[in-house]
Amino acid sequence: MTALVLLDHENGHIKKAALSAVTAAADLGEVHGLVVGDASVAQAAASIAGVTRVLHAQGAAYEHFLAEPLASLIVSLASQYDHIIAAANAVGRNVLPRVAALLDVQPIPDVVAVIEKDTFIRPIYAGNALATVRSTDAKKVLTIRGVAFDAAATQGGSATIENVADEKGTEADFSRFEAVHLTDSKRPDLEAARVVVSGGRGMQSEEKFHILDPLADILGAAIGASRAAVDAGFVSNECQIGQTGRIVAPELYMAFGISGAIQHLAGMKDSRVIVAVNKDPEAPIFQAADYGMVADLFDVVPQLVTALTKS
Ligand SMILES: Cc1cc2nc3c(=O)[nH]c(=O)nc-3n(C[C@H](O)[C@H](O)[C@H](O)COP(=O)(O)OP(=O)(O)OC[C@H]3O[C@@H](n4cnc5c(N)ncnc54)[C@H](O)[C@@H]3O)c2cc1C
Structure with a gap:
């Protein structure tokens, strides 16, 4: 059994x-990595522990991980593979359903455990139940939840690198990259952060949301938010945590003015320690929290910042 893992990069x-x-794929057999773009990334991929072969494709069409050319490339390589795997992030969620459709197989998204070569566990109902899924498709197309598997070591491997390209995919056809608008932030990426400081509708406004900045600075934290806070325009979309946002599992998750709707919990309930501050003692977030404080966040946050600055 050999798995092809799409190694997206930034x-x-x-x-x-x-x-x-890659770690999930290693449970299934031999692991090959697919890198599109920069040759230096292919070199880095060759050092990943557990990867035995790196397929490297260059071409303008692949530069921005557009689903159409990338899916075409993966399908052109698919005959050699039993499993085609990507992270359950923006790239994987965009590309792999298209791969599955082109291969006429059922994609299995958000895998959190590999039971056997054809059997996987994935959350359903916003993470309130875990489904064990057995696929009878000849090829399994999976996205993997990063928080459920340790990251493979970036050193220790010595894979061969092979250049590949799909002729059809090297030129963009019916999709093309226009522009990317990124928020310039020195904070860690939400999914990689050890600490996430998160705000909800209780933050009241975009301006008041910034009360969390000094706390995040002291803790080296990423800033997260509930969907209500995002919808209200307090912070940008990429901060949203939950069923329709990002999935995080940091060592410490601090929720301020977040009620704890199941759709929010779906994105953070696997955090190691959850701290919640909410002025409503009945707020459901307290059922998920390891430490809860019934208080006004506008009192608590400045006090926390002062206490942490002194320590
Ligand atoms: C299909 C679907 C998908 C969804 N996906 C997501 C998702 O990905 N992520 C997500 O977050 N939501 C998602 N939602 C929305 C979700 O159901 C909730 O509406 C949302 O999470 C509520 O956000 P909130 O907790 O910030 O707001 P509210 O539920 O309004 O809670 C605000 C909380 O702030 C507290 N508060 C107010 N003022 C203060 C204060 N001064 N100090 C302390 N506490 C205070 C209140 O007591 C209250 O508990 C989804 C909903 C649907 C239907």
Whole structure:
């Protein structure tokens, strides 16, 4: 059995979630990695522990991980593979359903455990139940939840690198990259952060949301938010945590003014320690929290910042 893992990358670094996908793939047999773009990333991929072969494709069409050319490339390589795997992040969620459709198989998204070569566990109902899924498809197309698997070591491997390209995919056809608008932030990436400081509708406004900044600075934390806070325009979309946002499992998750709807819990309930501050003692977030404080966040946050600054 051999698995092909799409190793998506940013700023020259293979994403942590893709490294977790390598760990999941290693449970299934031999692991090959697919890198599109920069040759230096292919070199880095060759050092990943457990990867025995790196397929490297260059071409303008692949530069921005557009689903159409990338899916075409993966399908052109698929005959050699039993499993086609990517991280359950924006790239994997965009590309792999298309791969599955082109191969006429059922994709299995958000895998959190590999039971056997054809049997996987994935959350359903916003993470309130775990489904064990057995696939009878000849090829299994999976996305992997990064928080459920350790990242593969970036050193220790010595894979061969082979250049591959799909003629059809090297030129963009019916999709093309226009522009990317990124928020310039020095904070850690939400999915990789050890600490996440998160705010909800209780933050009241975009301006008041910034009360969390000094706390996040002291803790070296990423900033997260509930969907209500995002919808209200307090913070940008990429901060949203939950069923329709990002999935995080940091060592410490601090929720301020978040009620704890199941759709929010679906994105953070696997955090190691959850701290909640909410002025409503009945807020459901307290059922998920390890430490809860019934208080006004606008009193608590400045006090926390003062106490942490002194310590
Ligand atoms: C299909 C679907 C998908 C969804 N996906 C997501 C998702 O991915 N992520 C997500 O977060 N939501 C998601 N939602 C929305 C979700 O159901 C909730 O509406 C949302 O999480 C509520 O956000 P909130 O807790 O910030 O707001 P509210 O539920 O309004 O809670 C605000 C909380 O702030 C507290 N508060 C107010 N003022 C203060 C204060 N001064 N100090 C302390 N506490 C205070 C209140 O007591 C209250 O508990 C989804 C919903 C649907 C239907």
